[in-house]
Amino acid sequence: MGPLLTIDRLCMDFGGLRALDHLNLSVAAGEIVALIGPNGAGKTTFFNCLTGLCAPTAGEIHLVVPGRGQRLRLNGLPPNRVTEKGLARTFQNIRLFADMTVLENVMIGRHCRTKAGVFGAVFRSAAARIEEQQIVTASAAILERLGLGSYFNDLARNLPYGAQRRLEIARALATEPVLLLLDEPAAGMNPQETAELDELILKIRSELGIAILLIEHDMRLVMSLSDRIVVMDHGEKIAEGTPAEIRSNPLVITAYLGEDLAQTA
Amino acid sequence: MTDAGKESGGMTTARAVRRSLLVSLWFMFLTLPILVIRVNPVAQEIVWRWRNLFLIGVGSFVLSLVGQFLTHRQTRRTPSLTPGRLAIFRQRCMREPQIYVPFLLCAVLTTLLFPWFFSTYQTNIMTTALMYVVLGLGLNIVVGLAGLLDLGYVAFYAVGAYSYALLNHHFGLGFWAALPIGAGLAALFGILLGFPVLRLRGDYLAIVTLGFGEIIRLILENWNEFSFGPSGIANIPRPGFFGLDLSLAGATVYLYYLMIGLVLFTIFVVNRLQNSRIGRAWIALREDELACQAMGIDKTRTKLTAFALGATWAGMVGVIFAAKTTFINPPSFTFLESAMILAIVVLGGMGSIAGVVIAALVLILLPEYLRAFAEYRMLLFGAVLVIMMIFRPQGLISSARRAYKFMPVPVAAGRNKRHGTAADH
Ligand SMILES: Nc1ncnc2c1ncn2[C@@H]1O[C@H](COP(=O)(O)OP(=O)(O)O)[C@@H](O)[C@H]1O
Ligand SMILES: [Mg+2]
Secondary structure (H helix, E strand, O other): OOOOEEEEEEEEEEOOEEEEEEEEEEEOOOOEEEEEOOOOOOHHHHHHHHOOOOOOOEEEEEEEOOOOOOEEEOOOOOHHHHHHHOEEEOOOOOOOOOOOEHHHHHHHHHHHHOOOOHHHHHHOOHHHHHHHHHHHHHHHHHHHHOOOHHHOOOEHHHOOHHHHHHHHHHHHHOOOOOEEEEEOOOOOOOHHHHHHHHHHHHHHHHHHOOEEEEEOOOHHHHHHHOOEEEEEEOOEEEEEEOHHHHHOOHHHHHHHHOHHHHHHO | OOHHHHHHHHHHHHHHHHHHHHHHHHHHHHHHHHHHEEEEOOOOEEEEOHHHHHHHHHHHHHHHHHHHHHHHHHHHOOOOOOOOHHHHHHHHHHHOHHHHHHHHHHHHHHHHHHHHHOOHHHHHHHHHHHHHHHHHHHHHHHHHHOOOOOOOOHHHHHHHHHHHHHHHHHHOOOHHHHHHHHHHHHHHHHHHHHOOOOOOOHHHHHHHHHHHHHHHHHHHHHOHHHHOHHHOEOOOOOOOEOOEOOOHHHHHHHHHHHHHHHHHHHHHHHHHHHOOHHHHHHHHHHHOHHHHHHOOOOHHHHHHHHHHHHHHHHHHHHHHHHHHHOOEOHHHHOHHHHHHHHHHHHHHOOOOHHHHHHHHHHHHHHHHHHHHHHHHHHHHHHHHHHHHHHHOOOOOOOOOOOOOOEEEOOOOOOOOOEEEOOOOO
16 A cells, blocks of 8 residues: 655745755654654644645655555645645644633544535524534544543633643644644653653544644654654755664754754664 | 731832732823913913823822722632632523523514613614624634634624615615625625635734735725725615615614614624634634644635634624615724724633623623713723733633533443433533
8 A cells, every 4th residue: 555645856945945855754554753853943833744734845745645545746735735735734822712711622633524605504403413423523523532621612722831832732633634634743742741742643643543643742642752863954854764763863963953962862 | 807918018018019009100101291381372482281191190100009909809819620609600590491491582572672761862772782782793704713803803894884775875885785695795894804814823813914904994985986095975765674664763773773683693603603613713723723734724715714714793793784874985884893802802701602792782882881981981991801811811712612511321231331412512
């Protein structure tokens, strides 16, 4: 079976700055791939290009969903269409809908899988009522799964930091993705929260069968989670391999890991 | 209080007095040419009205001092996590039937019997206020829910009014036929405005919508063959009552009840919308446009629906306005109207239906009942607005999100998994 997501020579220029330089990458169904590299390497830019928030200067992005058959070209699609196709993401700087409740944040994720319109909303047609009920039920179930069950009606802005990060994941899961993109999900978390996150990500993969591409600086997390690691620097891929291979790669050690980190990690 | 505390208190007082002095000097300077110097062209002399200068100086000094004292007290109060006394009182009012039922009954009776106890003049003012309630609720969709700052809302009001006036003038169309047409045309114009501003946000959006409002007004003013220019359109018929021709007083009462009906209808629709899939998408768009798109919401569609649905209400009220005044011309649709409606939304509390209703009533009725203060009424009105915004920046009633109730449902594997069910409240 071929890969789920294929990225072919992706380039992204910001004026004179080449943020992504002929990047090739693929993710198989159910795989956990980590993207690491120093700050400014272009990792977030890469996510932005994948999700349609940035239009790549050159290159191709294709998605093949198992069971759905055809090969979908993702570049050039607006962000909401990309999400419909099955890519969902979280943000490096948390971007929740701060003045909506926790449950409503997740309900927004259901938007692209539902279709009640203005008339359904005003006249509360049977179809719209049933759909609304399903949105609530599904969203609540996701929150329970992610251990956010006690926060349903709290405003997202009032959540503790770790819970906000998990809520971003919950919201992304509500869109029913085939591939989940996590941008530094452990940033700012304490060791206990990071351990819970580790468990959560594995659970998402095993229970929901969702492939995961994550950007992360916490090497312990990256090494324990990933099937494969991709290392970026200056917009280029400088190495790719299993955690063991990456740990001993001299190029990666000089560019990013540093001697002692490579030994301890 | 310790010595240090006393000292710092004394220092802030000195600073407050100094600031108030500066404020009063500044005001005296600003108002000098208007309120103090008067040129009498007949006698060819300049009259210096020093008394005014003195009054302004003292007045602004005292007001500034009071203002500083109040803001100081407000900032010093430690923000507590428990809801304020007002919030608790409000919750109690909503929960306990022995409080809200009599209150509600009173409100309903007053609204229903209003035209019988008050003069035609008063009823007319009340009808106008109700029109602004609907306008406020309409703009609230665009500004309060979707977060799109629209300064040209009056354009849709004009579209509604002119639809009825022109359709009636040329084709003899009646009020009831014109009402949906006016609403539809306004929605169309909403989409027309929406397209070019899809990419704009914040200040840029405000400027373009402002321009749009002015363009519509200028077209109406200058395209004589189409809109009869500044002279406007007269003899627009009032709404008929099952073919009956009503007297002026009768028509006023009829319009009053019509507006009550429209207000209720608007509240019903907007309330349902804001807790629906569409309404949530609007709010998400307001909260974070980028994240909203990334979560699969079609930005284009969501924005256009907001513009169209917001404009619809302005179109309807426009038709009613034309029918009420029986004469319309472009000066009724200046930027000042847009600003007024926006003030209603902001003052009431963005996204809050109850807030907008109250703010519309206050803002429209207040200047009417301040007429006793003659030429100072607009000054007082402005002062009320400024003070409101200083002490309640979130508006009269800040919007609250809907809470969903959940019933725990035991699930296999011994874990108490909760199962969500939406409960109406
Ligand atoms: N919208 C943008 N406009 C201009 N330059 C950008 C933009 N986004 C990112 N960059 C630049 O691209 C480079 C890569 O940034 P980023 O993808 O955020 O790095 P990382 O996530 O790996 O830390 C940086 O030099 C950054 O300044
Ligand atoms: Mg980044």
